[in-house]
Amino acid sequence: MTDQLTTDPAKPAQRMRAGSMSITLMPWIIASLLLLFLPFIFQANSAITIMNQMSITIIFALAYNMLLGQGGMLSFGHAVYMGVGGFACVHIMNMDDFFANIPLPLLPVFGGLFGMGLATIVGAFSTRKAGTVFAMISLGVGELIAACSVIIVAFFGGEEGISGDRTYGMPFFGVEFLQQIEVYYLIAFWVIISAALMYLFSRTPVGRMANAVRDNPERAEFLGYSARWVRFYSFVASGFFAGVAGALFAINYEILTEENLNLVTSGQILLVTFLGGVGFFFGPILGAIVFTLVQTVLSLQTELWAFYAGVLFVATVMFFPGGLAGVLMMHVPAMRLGKAKLLVVPYIKTLLPALIGILGLSALVEMVFHFRHAATGDHEMTLFWTTFDSHTLLPWIVAVVITVAAFWLMRMNMPGMVAAWHQANTVGKDRA
Amino acid sequence: MKDMNAATTPALHIDGLRKSFGKTEIIRGIDLSIGRGERHAVIGPNGAGKSTLFNLITARFPATAGKVELHGQDLAGLAPYQINRMGLSRSFQITNIFSNMTVFENVRCSLLWSQGYKYSFWNLVSRSRELTEGADAILEQINLLNRRNLPAGTLSYAEQRALEIGITIAGGADVIMLDEPTAGMSHSETDYIVELIRKVTENKTLVMVEHDMGVVFGLADYISVLVYGEIIATGRPEEVRGNPKVQEAYLGAALEAEH
Numbered sequence: 001m002t003d004q005l006t007t008d009p010a011k012p013a014q015r016m017r018a019g020s021m022s023i024t025l026m027p028w029i030i031a032s033l034l035l036l037f038l039p040f041i042f043q044a045n046s047a048i049t050i051m052n053q054m055s056i057t058i059i060f061a062l063a064y065n066m067l068l069g070q071g072g073m074l075s076f077g078h079a080v081y082m083g084v085g086g087f088a089c090v091h092i093m094n095m096d097d098f099f100a101n102i103p104l105p106l107l108p109v110f111g112g113l114f115g116m117g118l119a120t121i122v123g124a125f126s127t128r129k130a131g132t133v134f135a136m137i138s139l140g141v142g143e144l145i146a147a148c149s150v151i152i153v154a155f156f157g158g159e160e161g162i163s164g165d166r167t168y169g170m171p172f173f174g175v176e177f178l179q180q181i182e183v184y185y186l187i188a189f190w191v192i193i194s195a196a197l198m199y200l201f202s203r204t205p206v207g208r209m210a211n212a213v214r215d216n217p218e219r220a221e222f223l224g225y226s227a228r229w230v231r232f233y234s235f236v237a238s239g240f241f242a243g244v245a246g247a248l249f250a251i252n253y254e255i256l257t258e259e260n261l262n263l264v265t266s267g268q269i270l271l272v273t274f275l276g277g278v279g280f281f282f283g284p285i286l287g288a289i290v291f292t293l294v295q296t297v298l299s300l301q302t303e304l305w306a307f308y309a310g311v312l313f314v315a316t317v318m319f320f321p322g323g324l325a326g327v328l329m330m331h332v333p334a335m336r337l338g339k340a341k342l343l344v345v346p347y348i349k350t351l352l353p354a355l356i357g358i359l360g361l362s363a364l365v366e367m368v369f370h371f372r373h374a375a376t377g378d379h380e381m382t383l384f385w386t387t388f389d390s391h392t393l394l395p396w397i398v399a400v401v402i403t404v405a406a407f408w409l410m411r412m413n414m415p416g417m418v419a420a421w422h423q424a425n426t427v428g429k430d431r432a
Numbered sequence: 433m434k435d436m437n438a439a440t441t442p443a444l445h446i447d448g449l450r451k452s453f454g455k456t457e458i459i460r461g462i463d464l465s466i467g468r469g470e471r472h473a474v475i476g477p478n479g480a481g482k483s484t485l486f487n488l489i490t491a492r493f494p495a496t497a498g499k500v501e502l503h504g505q506d507l508a509g510l511a512p513y514q515i516n517r518m519g520l521s522r523s524f525q526i527t528n529i530f531s532n533m534t535v536f537e538n539v540r541c542s543l544l545w546s547q548g549y550k551y552s553f554w555n556l557v558s559r560s561r562e563l564t565e566g567a568d569a570i571l572e573q574i575n576l577l578n579r580r581n582l583p584a585g586t587l588s589y590a591e592q593r594a595l596e597i598g599i600t601i602a603g604g605a606d607v608i609m610l611d612e613p614t615a616g617m618s619h620s621e622t623d624y625i626v627e628l629i630r631k632v633t634e635n636k637t638l639v640m641v642e643h644d645m646g647v648v649f650g651l652a653d654y655i656s657v658l659v660y661g662e663i664i665a666t667g668r669p670e671e672v673r674g675n676p677k678v679q680e681a682y683l684g685a686a687l688e689a690e691h
């Protein structure tokens with residue numbers, strides 16, 4: 001009763017072509033509509049700001065995953081391509097005569113070209129080998145260019161960075177991009193375009209060979225492809241889209257600083273991409289969305305947001321190496337069998353207590369933090385809409401009891417969930 | 433002039449080939465010519481240097497001395513991918529496939545260069561009927577159509593061996609080198625693969641390392657016996673079989689093992 005799932009071998013070629021268009025277009029249409037209508041749901045300026053940041057991170061993470069997920073190249077310095085694209089665009093904004101002839105929505109093309117230019121130079125030597133050599137070169141180049149920001153002040157503006165004004169560009173059908181919402185749609189347009197182009201790239205011969213070289217560079221060489229040049233082309237393409245993200249950053253914030261180039265930013269995009277899942281094209285999109293929410297929404301709630309983000313990453317690496325996308329795609333076989341609904345109740349019974357346990361744990365973390373770091377005499381803290389005295393025993397007891405009880409409940413229900421999982425993934429009739 | 437020579441230039445010409453790993457010389461001066469359209473088997477005991485010879489010809493390792501010519505062209509200094517583009521394709525003794533990609537993708541990737549796609553980023557692979565149909569035709573030949581959409585790493589050993597051969601022949605190279613293609617296969621699988629090899633190497637040059645003497649004598653036009661880094665005999669199967677030196681060094685034992 002545990003037959004392996006195999007797809008129907010009959011006429012695979014035809015089957016693949018038939019309907020493939022509608023299946024692959026659907027997510028794009030949904031995403032476009034979502035981007036179109038989100039500002040009507042979240043109208044606050046702060047929400048638009050978050051969504052803009054999210055979109056920029058999406059492009060950057062997708063570009064990063066062209067290396068990590070598609071090409072098997074682990075870069076520790078990818079921020080420089082985004083940064084250089086962004087810096088270049090601010091300079092273009094400041095070239096009054098030139099910029100006055102360029103509609104703002106075209107600016108990302110320039111950002112992309114600058115990112116690509118730098119990637120062409122660096123890629124020429126860094127892509128010769130994958131693995132540790134590539135990673136080390138990326139780290140070195142990242143550090144080097146970040147250091148340049150204080151040396152080449154004319155381009156990078158030293159410690160203050162450089163700023164510009166996006167509204168000096170040629171009006172685009174009367175739009176001057178004075179308002180956030182106008183910028184939102186500009187960025188949304190570029191998210192769709194960039195994501196679509198990056199997706200299509202992965203479907204081209206060189207994109208397919210990037211996967212092959214990632215898996216087995218030696219064998220790829222015996223099939224006529226130079227592993228090095230395959231890596232190089234992915235690297236250059238990735239540099240282009242990183243540059244596009246940089247341009248959008250320049251448009252959105254109108255300022256770039258050393259922070260846009262440094263290793264912290266480079267490390268962050270690695271984490272974002274990994275969190276989302278490197279194995280699927282849409283993984284980095286999920287990663288960017290979740291990470292931006294953690295970074296913006298959670299950081300308003302707690303000073304410790306970076307700590308939670310760190311825990312999230314470690315948990316992902318340890319328990320879900322496929323990232324969020326991997327967790328989602330794990331459910332495809334059960335869905336195909338039409339048995340996904342078997343999972344709903346066991347999931348609620350297990351994951352709800354788990355969530356409460358995690359919140360309880362974070363409450364304890366917050367209380368410890370408050371206890372240790374609040375100003376002397378400040379004993380009052382507010383957590384989950386409750387205000388209490390962190391120097392009395394009762395809140396601690398409540399938090400510990402809730403946490404322990406929740407995790408105990410989770411453990412109790414775990415076997416049920418595991419059993420349901422097996423049942424949902426088994427071909428054949430359910431046995432009661 | 434060149435055209436007139438073409439018919440007589442051997443597909444592969446090896447001259448004074450040597451290879452040392454550290455102090456030990458593994459390939460100790462090999463001269464060998466393999467004519468066009470010939471099916472040539474290289475046999476010899478374990479550790480004789482058969483795989484190393486393959487690795488030298490295909491530039492997986494650099495040779496210590498000597499030269500290799502493919503269709504009269506010197507291969508010195510060329511990378512494996514350049515040699516492949518000149519029409520030489522090889523398989524590996526230890527299965528060497530793209531295990532995270534689907535079986536279909538494995539074969540499709542093997543078709544890309546030979547179908548002229550190069551480093552194209554303006555074509556979509558799924559749009560090409562030749563690619564899809566070509567890959568499916570190969571899958572049908574190697575009996576893996578029903579595994580088409582599975583990750584190659586999940587196939588059984590024998591299936592992976594078949595895929596290894598499929599990847600090697602997909603590009604339509606005219607010199608094909610197979611390193612123990614039937615190793616680890618059952619009798620019926622071996623029979624099937626031998627027929628397949630015979631079919632796909634029609635009018636092509638085949639160089640094959642093989643331990644199964646049934647396969648060797650069934651398939652090969654010529655046999656070379658490699659012992660301890662040297663070729664001790666080359667010739668038609670019946671000549672090699674009767675050669676007392678070969679009997680002593682290898683064949684006696686190998687044929688006995690068959691029974």
Ligand SMILES: Nc1ncnc2c1ncn2[C@@H]1O[C@H](COP(=O)(O)OP(=O)(O)OP(=O)(O)O)[C@@H](O)[C@H]1O
Pocket residue numbers: 453458476477478479480481482483484485525
């Ligand atoms: N990369 C290497 N470094 C060092 N020694 C090697 C290397 N490759 C092969 N050898 C040695 O060269 C010798 C010949 O190996 P090779 O694999 O060519 O033998 P073979 O004839 O293919 O044997 P088999 O029938 O077992 O496949 C062996 O002694 C092996 O240990």
Ligand SMILES: [Mg+2]
Pocket residue numbers: 482483484525611
């Ligand atoms: Mg061998």
